[in-house]
Amino acid sequence: MAARSLFFALTRNARREYKSSFRFLFSTSQVANLIQEPSTSIHEEHADYNPEEGQKDDLKSRIFRLRLPKRSATNILQKWTSEGNKITISDLRSISRDLRKSQRYKHALEISEWMISHEEYELSDSDYAVRIDLMTKVFGIDSAERYFERLPPWAKTSETYTALLHSYARLKLIEKAEDLYERIKAANLSLSAITYNELMTLYLSVGQLEKVNLIVEELKRQNVAPDLFTYNLWVSSCAATLNIDELRRILGKMSRDSGSNESWVRYLKLVDIYIASSHLVHSVSDSLVESEKDTSQRELITYDFLIILYGALKNKERLDQIWKSLRMTRQKLTGRNYVCILSSYLMVEDLKEVGEILDQWRQSATSEFDSSICNRLSKAFKDAGLDEKAASFGMLLSEKGCEVTDEI
Incomplete structure (x- = not known):
């Protein structure tokens, strides 16, 4: 806890210097080596981002014209900047979001890597959380775990913890998810309903319905406001046990909720x-x-x-x-x-x-x-x-x- 307090007390510039040293741990070359792609010829790369007549020629369009996962989004970014164009962090976040929606996780991870390897970008907790999810999808849960553990203390926030918890829940790794939840509680972080929803989703997916109510009770004890998805999961657990009376009680609570x-x-x-x-x-x-x-x-x-x-x-x-x-x-x-x-x-x-x-x-x-x-x-x-x-x-x-x- 003392170390965590010290990091939050760092000045903005000192914190940025720490980020610079941290970025080096996850450089572009490291990701490229992990992917181990065959080399791509200049001709092939030009075929990817040269637009046909009438096509849009902006950064997003160039990246989305990459036809195969082995094609490099990093090369597109480098080419774009070499032409004198600027890339804002909002551009990168928007492109990454659209790539994830299209399930193009490898290219989205390259976008994330570009953000980390360029010091001019001020990364948010969400940027680190997204990267954990992408690491899981591209390289597997072990890589995501290693990445999370090597995060500096100030980057181990409720968002990054919840991102790793989401990966465990999606893979139905019950023991790891429960151990991580204990770590989250020990860190005394301020949590939202999303963290509790991940555990409820996990328990529903593996049929441990009795634990859903335990999570709901914990949420209440911590005075965390449930969101719509919390109620969805709670209702689903009641449906699975045919507890219609409890279901009606939950619906009544929903109708009175100030966040409706x-x-x-x-x-x-x-x-x-x-x-x-x-x-x-x-x-x-x-x-x-x-x-x-x-x-x-x-x-x-x-x-x-x-x-x-x-x-x-x-x-x-x-x-x-x-x-x-x-x-x-x-x-x-x-x-x-x-x-x-x-x-x-x-x-x-x-x-x-x-x-x-x-x-x-x-x-x-x-x-x-x-x-x-x-x-x-x-x-x-x-x-x-x-x-x-x-x-x-x-x-x-x-x-x-x-x-x-x-x-x-």
């Missing part, structure tokens, strides 16, 4: 729709299946809530993945399953997918299609104040030959 916003309200409405529709189709969803099936009805409940959560967050990519996984199970899909996925795709405004799901439901040999359930779903959207989505769904039902009624 439009996303929270939308989420609450959607979960209310789920609860209403699940009760409407309880005669179908309560039917049990053969014991040798891989996925239990309880696990299907968890799928339903994941669908609801990502629908509320308008994350269509994850919604697509979860729906695909659900359809690949050997369980019978129930009316409840179809209601959940239909409502979520309505929330992300994908009517094409909604129409295809209606067709799949009608053609399903394992779950009887019931147009009255669809009408109830449409009414639930109206009652939630989502009239436009309800109208779109009603029109689609008519096109599919489903009976549409105004009264339920």
Whole structure:
């Protein structure tokens, strides 16, 4: 603790000098050696960043024209500066963010390396945290751990600790995650809900649902305000254990939370729709299946809530993945399953997918299609104040030959 206090007491210039010596530990040449790429000819490099007629010629465009991971983003950066152009740290952060969204982690890591190896850039805690995540994705968790341990004390912040915790959670390394969490607590850092969310995500992913509530209690003891994702995870753990009473209590707490916003309200409405529709189709969803099936009805409940959560967050990519996984199970899909996925795709405004799901439901040999359930779903959207989505769904039902009624 004394060493940590000393580092925070350093002047800005002295701290910058310390950063300079630290940057040397992770030089561009080190990363290049780790990647061990074959050499690239000048002709090949020019083919990467020379724009065709009519194409944009800015730094981001040049980097995104790199067609293969083995091509060097560092070379593009060097070429750009050699032409007399400046590169701001905001430019680098923006390009790195877009590269990560495109899953081009190696190029994003090169951007991070450029930032570290150039002393004119004042790095933030987030820059170091992003680098830990990229090191994990490109070189593996061992490299990320070594990088974190060699960080100077002032760079071991809640953000960098949480970045490493995220890597452990994603890889389901329970023991390492729990040990790191103890280190975080011992460091007396000021934490946000994000750190607790990582542990809750880990416990949900490995089925240790009883530990989710323990993390929620710890969050409360530390007076940390939960965010929407905290509630999402908490609700999911209740769904997985079929604890509907606790679920309703959490929803009540969410509605009273001072941090509520439009996303929270939308989420609450959607979960209310789920609860209403699940009760409407309880005669179908309560039917049990053969014991040798891989996925239990309880696990299907968890799928339903994941669908609801990502629908509320308008994350269509994850919604697509979860729906695909659900359809690949050997369980019978129930009316409840179809209601959940239909409502979520309505929330992300994908009517094409909604129409295809209606067709799949009608053609399903394992779950009887019931147009009255669809009408109830449409009414639930109206009652939630989502009239436009309800109208779109009603029109689609008519096109599919489903009976549409105004009264339920």
